[in-house]
Amino acid sequence: MKATMDKLVNLCKGRGIIFPGSEIYGGMGNTWDYGPVGVEIKNNIKRAWWKRFVQESENSFGVDAAILMNSRVWDASGHTTSFTDPKMDCKNCKTRHRADNLIEAHSKGAVNPDAMTNEEMEEYIKANKVVCPKCGKSDFTNIRTFNLMFETSRGVTEEGQNVVYLRPETAQGEFVNFLNVQRTSRAKVPFGIGQIGKAFRNEITPGNFIFRTIEFEQMEHQWFCKEGTDGEYYADFKKKAWDFLVDLGFNPEHLRYKDHDKLAQYAKSACDIQYLFPIGWSELNGIHNRTNYDLSRHAEFSGKNMEYLDPITNEKYVPYVIEYSIGADRLMLAVLTEAYDEEELEGGDVRVVMHFHPAIAAYKVAVLPLQKKLGDKAREIYNKLVKSFPCTYDEAGSIGKRYRRQDEIGTPFCVTIDFDTLEDGTVTLRDRDSMEQIRLSVDELEAYVEKKIKFN
Numbered sequence: 002m003k004a005t006m007d008k009l010v011n012l013c014k015g016r017g018i019i020f021p022g023s024e025i026y027g028g029m030g031n032t033w034d035y036g037p038v039g040v041e042i043k044n045n046i047k048r049a050w051w052k053r054f055v056q057e058s059e060n061s062f063g064v065d066a067a068i069l070m071n072s073r074v075w076d077a078s079g080h081t082t083s084f085t086d087p088k089m090d091c092k093n094c095k096t097r098h099r100a101d102n103l104i105e106a107h108s109k110g111a112v113n114p115d116a117m118t119n120e121e122m123e124e125y126i127k128a129n130k131v132v133c134p135k136c137g138k139s140d141f142t143n144i145r146t147f148n149l150m151f152e153t154s155r156g157v158t159e160e161g162q163n164v165v166y167l168r169p170e171t172a173q174g175e176f177v178n179f180l181n182v183q184r185t186s187r188a189k190v191p192f193g194i195g196q197i198g199k200a201f202r203n204e205i206t207p208g209n210f211i212f213r214t215i216e217f218e219q220m221e222h223q224w225f226c227k228e229g230t231d232g233e234y235y236a237d238f239k240k241k242a243w244d245f246l247v248d249l250g251f252n253p254e255h256l257r258y259k260d261h262d263k264l265a266q267y268a269k270s271a272c273d274i275q276y277l278f279p280i281g282w283s284e285l286n287g288i289h290n291r292t293n294y295d296l297s298r299h300a301e302f303s304g305k306n307m308e309y310l311d312p313i314t315n316e317k318y319v320p321y322v323i324e325y326s327i328g329a330d331r332l333m334l335a336v337l338t339e340a341y342d343e344e345e346l347e348g349g350d351v352r353v354v355m356h357f358h359p360a361i362a363a364y365k366v367a368v369l370p371l372q373k374k375l376g377d378k379a380r381e382i383y384n385k386l387v388k389s390f391p392c393t394y395d396e397a398g399s400i401g402k403r404y405r406r407q408d409e410i411g412t413p414f415c416v417t418i419d420f421d422t423l424e425d426g427t428v429t430l431r432d433r434d435s436m437e438q439i440r441l442s443v444d445e446l447e448a449y450v451e452k453k454i455k456f457n
């Protein structure tokens with residue numbers, strides 16, 4: 002793997018993929034803005050996910066729920082009381098850390114802090130003289146728990162203000178709409194609800210580019226099923242989540258399953274798919290068997306009956322939930338890492354090329370007139386193609402430089418317009434990965450590209 006975080010950050014910044022947030026004001030820690038190329042790539046990732054898990058999945062339905070929800074939702078889900086991280090401050094350099102992360106890094110993963118109490122973590126850090134990654138001293142405050150939800154308030158007058166939270170996960174939007182979707186879609190259990198949307202977490206130690214940010218997008222799918230069938234569907238979703246990544250072009254050797262050692266008290270099983278990021282093996286997505294905890298809690302807190310009535314057996318029950326959750330931004334980072342390559346060319350030059358799946362690439366075709374005076378014909382071809390798929394147009398600089406620019410943003414095909422095009426209506430089509438060139442007519446071009454850019 003050739004990508005390092007620095008190389009990715011620089012490429013993204015230079016090629017309009019991702020910029021530091023609020024950059025002209027000196028930035029705002031761990032916020033990132035997607036640029037013209039990046040927004041297309043991320044939208045394509047989301048589209049591929051939606052197609053696979055909502056549109057093509059039998060009995061699956063989409064929702065787009067509000068970010069701001071009734072605060073009782075977060076009492077029911079447990080977030081107001083237990084969505085916390087164990088934070089410690091370094092007394093020497095005043096930086097803030099997560100105690101569990103410090104232990105994990107110090108023990109190189111050999112010790113599992115998830116299984117420890119706060120007191121045990123404090124003791125471990127003292128006994129093993131774990132040091133601050135910033136200043137190297139071992140002098141920390143005791144652990145304080147810190148709620149990760151961003152809090153704001155609603156109301157026109159000061160007195161009337163109510164606390165509201167920016168949602169820390171999208172999942173609750175699916176749970177609170179369980180009855181609505183079931184009724185209006187006449188859905189029969191088992192069925193699924195998918196959603197893509199923003200989530201916000203006041204992470205203590207955000208960082209590593211877009212791996213962990215305070216604002217991010219999640220793609221989540223909740224599968225509602227009957228107790229007893231949950232094990233089978235859990236295994237099913239582990240496979241579906243894996244297959245989606247492989248179909249996006251991931252090398253299976255860069256992926257692995259990681260079962261959770263410690264489960265939430267309501268969960269029956271939980272597993273992550275980890276990816277070999279430039280920072281090492283880390284969570285890319287999670288699959289959880291959440292039992293009937295979520296719907297039962299909402300029934301308890303809202304007073305609504307969340308039971309499903311089986312129309313055949315007349316049995317009433319609260320369905321189990323298999324949750325599959327993946328961050329769109331974290332997947333974007335994985336896609337960028339996986340696609341990045343440096344290839345040595347004849348003559349010793351090195352080309353940087355992003356081998357995205359064509360369905361993910363921002364532009365499918367770059368239209369390049371060999372000379373500026375061929376611009377009219379090239380524009381005509383561009384205008385025709387862009388009606389079918391996103392294209393870009395470039396007439397500045399040598400053809401070699403223009404190819405490199407397209408390689409760096411992963412455009413799968415470059416179409417060169419030359420003087421023969423004016424005579425016989427043919428163009429040169431260059432393949433990004435093999436760099437092979439073929440000659441074909443403008444009429445054949447569209448169908449040729451369409452076939453290659455599909456995500457199935």
Ligand code: ATP
Nearest residue numbers: 202204212213214217284285286287326327328331
């Ligand atoms: P982590 O252990 O990395 O904090 P988590 O287990 O809390 O993640 P979940 O709550 O299961 O994560 O969220 C589901 C997915 O959302 C994660 O697998 C990840 O892809 C993404 N995600 C979670 N937190 C962030 C974040 N701060 N920034 C970007 N993506 C995130």
